[in-house]
Amino acid sequence: MNLSPPEHSMHKPSDGCVDGSKAEHLLPCYRRSRYDEPLASYHSGSIISHLLRKTIHNKLTSLDNSLLYLPSSNASGLDPESNSIDDFARDDQSCLSFKDEDLSVSEHLQAKRARVENIIRGMAASPNADGEAESECEAVRCRRDLLKENKRKQRLPQHQEPTQSNAKTSKDEECHKLKEQLQSMQRLLHQLQEKISHVHDQNYSESEEREDARSELSMEPGGFGSDRAMKNLKETLKCELTRTVSESVDMVFKKLSMTLLNQSPHSPEYSENEKRIPDDSPSELSDDEIVKARSAEHFESHGPEHQTEALSLVVRKPSLSQAVKRPFPLHQTPFQFGYNAPLHDSQILEHLLKYGPHSTFSAMPCLPASLERSSPDSMEHPWESVAMRSKLSSGHLGQHHRVGPPGLVSVDALCLPHVKMECGDLQSMAERSSFMSLNISFERLTPNHLKKAKLMFFYTRYPSSNLLKNFFPDVKFNRCITSQLIKWFSNFREFYYIQMEKFARQAIIDGVNDVKDVSVTRESELFRVLNMHYNKANDFQVPDRFLEVAEITLHEFYSAISLSKDSDPSWKKAIYKVICKLDSDVPEDFKSPSYL
DNA sequence: TCAATGCCTG
DNA sequence: CAGGCATTGA
Numbered sequence: 001m002n003l004s005p006p007e008h009s010m011h012k013p014s015d016g017c018v019d020g021s022k023a024e025h026l027l028p029c030y031r032r033s034r035y036d037e038p039l040a041s042y043h044s045g046s047i048i049s050h051l052l053r054k055t056i057h058n059k060l061t062s063l064d065n066s067l068l069y070l071p072s073s074n075a076s077g078l079d080p081e082s083n084s085i086d087d088f089a090r091d092d093q094s095c096l097s098f099k100d101e102d103l104s105v106s107e108h109l110q111a112k113r114a115r116v117e118n119i120i121r122g123m124a125a126s127p128n129a130d131g132e133a134e135s136e137c138e139a140v141r142c143r144r145d146l147l148k149e150n151k152r153k154q155r156l157p158q159h160q161e162p163t164q165s166n167a168k169t170s171k172d173e174e175c176h177k178l179k180e181q182l183q184s185m186q187r188l189l190h191q192l193q194e195k196i197s198h199v200h201d202q203n204y205s206e207s208e209e210r211e212d213a214r215s216e217l218s219m220e221p222g223g224f225g226s227d228r229a230m231k232n233l234k235e236t237l238k239c240e241l242t243r244t245v246s247e248s249v250d251m252v253f254k255k256l257s258m259t260l261l262n263q264s265p266h267s268p269e270y271s272e273n274e275k276r277i278p279d280d281s282p283s284e285l286s287d288d289e290i291v292k293a294r295s296a297e298h299f300e301s302h303g304p305e306h307q308t309e310a311l312s313l314v315v316r317k318p319s320l321s322q323a324v325k326r327p328f329p330l331h332q333t334p335f336q337f338g339y340n341a342p343l344h345d346s347q348i349l350e351h352l353l354k355y356g357p358h359s360t361f362s363a364m365p366c367l368p369a370s371l372e373r374s375s376p377d378s379m380e381h382p383w384e385s386v387a388m389r390s391k392l393s394s395g396h397l398g399q400h401h402r403v404g405p406p407g408l409v410s411v412d413a414l415c416l417p418h419v420k421m422e423c424g425d426l427q428s429m430a431e432r433s434s435f436m437s438l439n440i441s442f443e444r445l446t447p448n449h450l451k452k453a454k455l456m457f458f459y460t461r462y463p464s465s466n467l468l469k470n471f472f473p474d475v476k477f478n479r480c481i482t483s484q485l486i487k488w489f490s491n492f493r494e495f496y497y498i499q500m501e502k503f504a505r506q507a508i509i510d511g512v513n514d515v516k517d518v519s520v521t522r523e524s525e526l527f528r529v530l531n532m533h534y535n536k537a538n539d540f541q542v543p544d545r546f547l548e549v550a551e552i553t554l555h556e557f558y559s560a561i562s563l564s565k566d567s568d569p570s571w572k573k574a575i576y577k578v579i580c581k582l583d584s585d586v587p588e589d590f591k592s593p594s595y596l
Numbered sequence: 597t598c599a600a601t602g603c604c605t606g
Numbered sequence: 607c608a609g610g611c612a613t614t615g616a
Contacts, residue, residue, distance in 0.1 A: 450607090465599080479599095484608085486600065491607055494602080576602090601614080606607105 441476040445484055449475065452595055453485065454534040457492045458546040460583040471586060474593030492534065496553070497572065499529055504557035518558050520551040549582045 449472060456463065456471065468485045469477050503526045507518050520526055522542075530550065531542060556575040565571045589595060 462601095483599080487608070490601065572602090597616100599614100599616095601612100603611085603613105605610085 441474050443476045443478070443481070445475065445481060445488075449485075450488065451537075452590065453488050454492065455540050456586050456590055457489065457496075457534050458540075458542050459586040461489070461493055461496065461549075462580045462583055463489055463586075467586070471590050472593075473591060495533055496530065497557075497575075499526060500550075500553045500557045501561075501572075504554055504561055507554075507558055508561055512558075515555050515558055518551070518554055520547050520554055522547065526550065526554065543584075545584050549579065552582065553579055 452472075460467065463471075465482050465486060468482065472485070475481055504518070512518055527542075527547065527550065531538065535542060553575070556578055560566060560571055560575060565574075
């Protein structure tokens with residue numbers, strides 16, 4: 001905590017001009033990486049199939065090994081599947097050679113594998129283990145899921161346990177379906193790649209045209225011109241692809257592993273007190289829970305600096321081994337891989353092209369999914385939307401705030417750390433560079449927007465929605481965004497007034513008898529608390545006017561409480577009325593989308 | 597009716 | 607900080 005007087009360390013933030021040194025801080029996407037290879041270099045052995053195969057191979061290895069941890073796993077029950085999978089994997093392996101081109105990929109997969117093993121162990125142990133499993137965080141989560149599942153099952157009519165032959169047949173079928181899905185995905189991803197190449201080529205020629213025009217005008221090439229923008233776009237698309245592939249494969253293999261586990265003879269018996277392996281059927285998790293999961297991700301990524309509250313145990317970042325569940329019926333989720341509903345290429349492609357590869361699994365918090373889907377932007381510029389929505393983290397604050405399409409929960413839940421890292425902060429990128437020149441705006445509020453809003457609070461406590469629209473030009477406003485911003489300021493005020501009341505009461509307790517003895521300076525504890533809340537980084541020079549307003553507010557509270565006005569339930573309203581007139585203009589600097 | 601607000605809660 | 611809910615005012 002930096003408690004040093006603000007004056008020493010504060011400086012007015014720059015107006016967002018990206019200079020060379022700042023570019024150095026730009027996130028991994030800006031840095032050289034394996035993605036720096038041009039898309040074109042993948043030619044016929046497309047990047048997608050390459051990634052797909054590679055991922056599949058790793059998943060299979062991981063899955064096979066994981067299953068070894070199953071106590072007394074029934075070899076006869078598993079063999080047919082594992083054999084066929086092996087065959088499948090071998091077929092795929094024969095198509096390519098694995099180069100250790102990317103350490104981060106293998107590291108990531110190792111980590112993922114470890115998680116899978118962990119979960120499977122936890123699940124295998126859960127029916128009778130009461131103490132050991134708890135030591136593992138994942139196991140605890142797993143048990144929670146199991147309990148929840150158990151509860152749910154109690155409410156539902158009990159299914160008949162499949163006979164062994166039934167199980168075998170259905171296993172074969174499922175395996176077959178899985179294979180079909182994988183192949184289908186592969187075909188689809190090829191098509192997607194073609195689409196992307198097409199878009200890329202188009203954009204490339206456009207950028208060349210702009211480049212030419214610029215030369216004619218003797219403008220300096222480079223800078224934040226179109227080539228840079230196109231590079232960004234390319235990176236974005238590649239990141240998206242990688243992620244989509246991995247997520248898709250994750251889904252399928254999760255299904256597979258769950259299937260195998262469920263059908264192993266060690267699947268727990270279902271009874272009142274015993275836990276049950278989750279069957280990973282869709283629609284188990286409520287919107288709320290998914291949103292919470294997303295928040296968890298958000299909070300985790302922010303680290304203690306930004307979220308110090310203990311997270312609810314329910315709040316968790318879903319991992320490979322955790323069921324990804326959808327809050328609405330299958331027919332509304334074209335981009336999903338439930339083996340009960342094999343997908344048609346056209347369905348998936350349509351979804352991908354319409355909504356982007358993030359392919360959400362939840363509805364807008366505020367808007368019905370149907371409304372969201374009919375959004376003109378997503379229909380007209382599907383790939384631009386992809387780019388716009390591709391912000392994966394917010395590197396300015398060193399965070400990984402992952403988002404999907406606007407206000408939606410995406411399969412991001414099955415996050416891939418290395419991809420996250422490498423995609424970096426597209427939002428920041430966009431704000432700082434040429435993304436804006438492509439008219440790309442963001443349909444979600446980011447941590448940077450929050451930070452900016454907090455700083456704006458130093459000037460305005462009651463901003464109108466018009467003011468907000470003016471000062472967040474990079475935000476694509478809709479009803480949801482607007483109310484979120486309004487809500488932020490409402491929360492800011494809440495905190496502000498709570499502090500005021502607290503300090504006013506404290507002054508009275510401390511025996512301060514005159515309002516004149518109540519003041520707010522930069523040295524005041526009250527100021528410290530407020531500054532900590534709205535200007536945590538302490539890198540902003542709080543305007544003097546704010547101190548004045550704070551002092552007036554404190555006086556109002558002090559007087560009201562002194563006069564026992566607080567016995568009236570709505571005593572604060574009078575104060576609010578006074579304070580809302582004290583808003584001052586927000587400096588024009590804040591209008592820059594790259595303010596932070 | 598709806599945007600905006602405030603209060604409460606997690 | 608976000609969600610839910612009640613209230614208010616245009």
